Amino acid sequence: MAMEQALGRYVVNNEQWRPIAESLVEKHEIISHVEPEDIVFIENHWLVPKPGQHIVLATITKLPERLQVLCGYSYVLELRMNAIGYMTQKQLNLLIYHELRHIDRDGTVRKHDIEDFREIVNNFGLGWANPGAEIKDILEINCMAEANPEIGD
Numbered sequence: 001m002a003m004e005q006a007l008g009r010y011v012v013n014n015e016q017w018r019p020i021a022e023s024l025v026e027k028h029e030i031i032s033h034v035e036p037e038d039i040v041f042i043e044n045h046w047l048v049p050k051p052g053q054h055i056v057l058a059t060i061t062k063l064p065e066r067l068q069v070l071c072g073y074s075y076v077l078e079l080r081m082n083a084i085g086y087m088t089q090k091q092l093n094l095l096i097y098h099e100l101r102h103i104d105r106d107g108t109v110r111k112h113d114i115e116d117f118r119e120i121v122n123n124f125g126l127g128w129a130n131p132g133a134e135i136k137d138i139l140e141i142n143c144m145a146e147a148n149p150e151i152g153d
């Protein structure tokens, strides 16, 4: 019984999310070092935000080496499904991009430049994840070319 209830709280769904990561990595040089097959995509189906509560929409975690050996993945990308149900596909694509940007070239998971990553804010604004936000598709723009002019502002 307890086991049955536990099933479905976290669901591995590489089939749905990894192809997005693969497309992003192919398109955007800044994350070209990321290996999507090193990431397990886990949906969190139990965490429900209270009305008005702000919760983190997704997280990325580097597994300790021992666990990497055991499970064959280096990172866990967790999506809080009850918090992102409103998102358009474009927002979901950008959410995955955001999480992948946390993986540094040396393999560590790093924090944001600012409140978000600079090129995301420059291209999409800070409110890109808000309900109803209409944004460009990260899979259709060259983020780096448009985001980082030589002279910053």
Ligand SMILES: [Zn+2]
Pocket: 098, 099, 102, 112
């Ligand atoms: Zn973040």
